[in-house]
Amino acid sequence: MAQRRIGSDSPQSFEGFYAGLKGGSRSIFQLVLFGTFVSVGALGHDLGFPATFVVLSTVLMWAAPAQVIMFSALGAGAPPLEAAIAVSLSAMRLLPMVVSLLPVIRSERTRLSELLLVAHFTAVSMWIETLRLAPARPRAERAAFANGIGTYFLATSSLATLLGFHLARLLPETLVAALLFLTPMSFLASVTRSSRLLSDRLAFIAGLVLAPVLVIYEVGLDLLWTGLLGGSAAYLIHRVWRRR
Amino acid sequence: MTLQELAPYLILIVAGFLPHEAWRWVGVVLAYGIDEDSEIIVWVRAIATAILAAVVAKILIFSPGALAGVPLWVRLSAAFIGMVAFFLVRQSVLAAVLAGTGALLLGSLLFTQH
Numbered sequence: 081m082a083q084r085r086i087g088s089d090s091p092q093s094f095e096g097f098y099a100g101l102k103g104g105s106r107s108i109f110q111l112v113l114f115g116t117f118v119s120v121g122a123l124g125h126d127l128g129f130p131a132t133f134v135v136l137s138t139v140l141m142w143a144a145p146a147q148v149i150m151f152s153a154l155g156a157g158a159p160p161l162e163a164a165i166a167v168s169l170s171a172m173r174l175l176p177m178v179v180s181l182l183p184v185i186r187s188e189r190t191r192l193s194e195l196l197l198v199a200h201f202t203a204v205s206m207w208i209e210t211l212r213l214a215p216a217r218p219r220a221e222r223a224a225f226a227n228g229i230g231t232y233f234l235a236t237s238s239l240a241t242l243l244g245f246h247l248a249r250l251l252p253e254t255l256v257a258a259l260l261f262l263t264p265m266s267f268l269a270s271v272t273r274s275s276r277l278l279s280d281r282l283a284f285i286a287g288l289v290l291a292p293v294l295v296i297y298e299v300g301l302d303l304l305w306t307g308l309l310g311g312s313a314a315y316l317i318h319r320v321w322r323r324r
Numbered sequence: 325m326t327l328q329e330l331a332p333y334l335i336l337i338v339a340g341f342l343p344h345e346a347w348r349w350v351g352v353v354l355a356y357g358i359d360e361d362s363e364i365i366v367w368v369r370a371i372a373t374a375i376l377a378a379v380v381a382k383i384l385i386f387s388p389g390a391l392a393g394v395p396l397w398v399r400l401s402a403a404f405i406g407m408v409a410f411f412l413v414r415q416s417v418l419a420a421v422l423a424g425t426g427a428l429l430l431g432s433l434l435f436t437q438h
Binding site for chain 1: 332333335336337338339340341342343344345346347348349350351352354355358359360362365366367368369370371372373374375376377378379380381382383384385386387388389390391393394399402403406407410415416417418420421424425428429432433436
């Protein structure tokens with residue numbers, strides 16, 4: 081019986097997962113995540129959280145910006161509910177990522193538990209790399225492939241968090257600044273590389289311009305509005321352009 | 325473990341994990357039945373991309389933590405240098421990250437007031 085179950089879906093899952101681990105290990109984001117989560121670990125240490133708490137936040141939340149928001153809020157003595165709202169506002173950006181990723185990696189036989197795992201691993205780095213690499217894999221392998229990339233990235237980042245926690249006192253300010261710079265720099269370059277459609281390119285430019293304007297005018301919910309307005313405008317222009 | 329010791333982890337679940345993970349779960353529900361080649365995906369991906377750009381712009385311009393200590397013009401110039409390297413080296417993200425971060429390190433050593 082066990083043999084049969086393995087025969088039905090495991091080889092593909094295993095192959096896909098292994099290929100995902102390999103894809104993760106060759107990704108430039110490995111370096112970026114390592115640096116970023118060293119800075120997250122150092123921040124958690126400086127704000128007085130225990131090591132287990134800081135590393136668990138990487139495993140459970142898996143999004144550096146939200147972790148920084150939570151550490152800062154709780155560290156400043158904000159009530160947990162207030163921290164929860166701030167974290168939730170920042171996590172909203174994951175929704176369109178999950179919605180646009182799952183249809184690419186799902187097959188008819190993908191289980192819900194696998195999808196929930198892919199959704200948990202969804203973060204900017206994993207989203208960019210999976211959208212780039214998964215379409216070249218057979219469909220039946222893709223969910224496992226995505227989880228392989230996610231597992232590799234999350235493992236690297238958890239180690240980096242622990243390392244950053246213990247190195248916090250040794251890291252000079254200039255180096256921490258450089259680590260924080262890894263995220264915007266890598267996103268800027270990798271999105272430029274992976275944007276094939278006019279809609280994606282326009283959306284990226286619109287976001288770069290719109291977000292600072294909304295922040296300066298203190299509109300509130302700037303990420304949400306930037307996404308809805310900038311993304312929708314870019315999509316509409318893309319449609320009109322294509323029809324001509 | 326006593327309740328006192330457990331409290332931080334309860335807070336991690338309530339203030340960190342749940343409000344964060346919930347959006348991923350909503351994503352799983354909304355993605356149900358959407359086809360890979362559908363127009364909705366193109367639109368939703370444009371939204372995700374615009375939000376991503378917003379995150380980039382906010383970190384560069386309204387920087388958090390130690391990065392805020394580096395002058396704005398150094399941050400923007402470093403990003404520009406990174407993108408020049410990206411296009412010079414056959415659209416290499418590695419080149420962009422190395423050149424951009426190197427420029428930021430150099431710039432902040434030279435121009436940050438301590």
